[in-house]
Structures are given as C-alpha cells and as structure tokens.
Amino acid sequence: MSLDYLAKRLALFVCIILTGASLNFFLPRLSGQDPIRQRLMEQTLSGSSLQAGVQDLVETYNRKFGLDRPLLLQYADYIADTLRFDLGYSIANYPTRVSALIGDALPWTIGLLSVSTLLAFSAGSLLGALIGWDGSPRWLRAMLPCFFIFSAVPFFLLGLMLLHFFAFRNEWLPLFGAYTSGTVPSWSLGFVADVLRHAILPAAAIVLAGIGQWALGMRGMMVTLRGEDFMMMARAKGLTNRRIFFRYALRNALLPQTTKLALALGHIVSGAVLVEIVFGYPGVGTLLLHSIQLFDYFVVQGIVLTIVVAIATAMLVIELLYPLLDPRTQTS
DSSP, rough: OHHHHHHHHHHHHHHHHHHHHHHHHHHHHHTOOOOOHHHHHHHHHHTTTTTTSSSHHHHHHHHHHHTTTTTHHHHHHHHHHHHHHOOBBTTTTTSSSSSHHHHHHHHHHHHHHHHHHHHHHHHHHHHHHHTTTTTSSSHHHHHHHHHHHHSOOHHHHHHHHIIIIIIIIOOSOSSSSOOTTTOEEEEEEHHHHHHHHHHHHHHHHHHHHHHHHHHHHHHHHHHHHSHHHHHHHHHHHTOHHHHHIIIIIIIHHHHHHHHOOOOOOOGTTTHHHHHHHHOOOOOOHHHHHHHHHTTTHHHHHHHHHHHHHHHHHHHHHHHHHHHOOOOGGOOO
C-alpha cells in the first residue's frame, strides 16, 4: 500500500467527518426549534410546578447550554468540543453528559449487532455462494425460496414473531431487556449467561433477516462470475472444482459483499433501532428514540455524530483492506 493511497484515504476520512459534523450542527438549527423551551413547556403541560417563570428558566438554561451566543461562536465551540470528544450535557438528564449516556448504551448495541451482522454475513455469503455454484447439491438450491422470504421480512417484524412464539406463548426465553430486572451488572459467569440468554431472540431476528439478503447478493455475484473469462481459463487448465470455487469465484464475489459489510458495520449504531425497541434492549437505538421524544437536543446530536464517525471509520477500514483483497483497487 503506497503512502499516496493512504494519504488520500485519510484526507477523505477527515473531510467526511468534518462535513458530517457541520451538517449535524447547522441542520437542526435551521428548523427554528427551541429545544429548551420545548422541553420546559412539555413539563408545564404535564402539570409540573414550572408553570410560572418559564421565560426566565429558558434564558437561564440557554446561557447554561450556550444557546444564547451567536451561531458562528456556537459552531466554533462545537467543533473544538468535538475534537476533545466533549458532546455536552443532556437537557433531559442534566447534569449527565451526553458521552456518558452514549457510552452506557453503545456496548449493548455493538455487542448485539456486530456479532449478529458477522454471523449473518458469514453464513449468508457461504450459503449464497454454494447455491450459485454449478456443483452444489440440489437440496441446497431448494433453500433459495426460504432466503427470498427471510430477506423480505423486516428485522422488527421477525422479532415480534419470535417474541410471540418463544417468549410469550412458551416462555422459553425472556420477553424484554438485556438482563433480568433487578440484577446488578457484573463480570460474573451468571450475569454473562443471563445477558446471552436475553440476546438470543434479538440476535436471531437480525441473523435470520440478514442471512437472506447476504445469500441473495452472493448468489447473484456467483452466477455472474461463472461466465467470466478467468473462470473459463481456470477450467481449461484442469484445476479442481474446489480450487476454482475458493480461489477464483469466492474471492472475487466477496469484493462487493465486503463493501456492503463495511456499510452494515458502520450502521451498527443505528441499524436495528426497532429491534432494540421491540425487545426493550438498552442500546443506542432505544436511547435515540427516548431522546427524540424528550427533545433532548444534544443527545440526538451526539448520536448522529457517532453514527457519522462509525460509518466513516468502517469505510476507511475497508478502503485500506481492499488492496489486500484486490491489488487493482489501489490504482484508483
């Protein structure tokens, strides 16, 4: 990998982060909404004791959160704070910092979705490659309609079906949450086993729904590659069917799948919001929903920025790995 290639990718990464951070700052402010006033008025309508002196409280909180300063100064402070990984305070949970809220929710989302996505990618890509290969068994090709069905069912709908059968009707698995209510989180084997038991249903929903999409994409690539010149040359050389499958077909078909995997991993932070909500999982998706409902301006902003960074980082990693999979990509 040349230094010029690496420098271009790093410069593009910085530009994406800066552009995403700037849009994350300016777009909400163009709406003309006042998050502080909305939050206080919501409490007033709910019968809170804040009915008197709302305007004074708005001015006080605007000064506290820096919303009374000129927009360009707010932007400069925002960029400087972002570079220090300081995302400010939560409006709804003051004085809790946004980074603390995201830090508490992020491990649950990463742990659930990263494992589920990698399992779905590995199983789906291998099965899709075998289905699209000439010498695959007939019973394996008969699984294709199942993959069509799984790819058409959304994560959350499949999760509801699994929840109804395995948790509601038969009570084999927990209904909601990441661990049993009232349990104190720890690194003990009992707590880890409890977490894994609660993660079975949401993980199964993501894997079953994702495996069909990965399999169909991989099958399409394998069917396309079967008529390529290099495949015909490999057969003409007398190479074994196994060697052609793994060395020529599977390796080339994995390139677009790998790009798709990078995007899927980048969207882990927000990719299964509804799944987390259905299962009451304490991840970033649930935090995002609650923050939107509570007009928690800075938490929503922090989560969006986290998503931008996650996607940009995933794309940077795949751009650096691409030359190892196919050296021809380094020339672009």
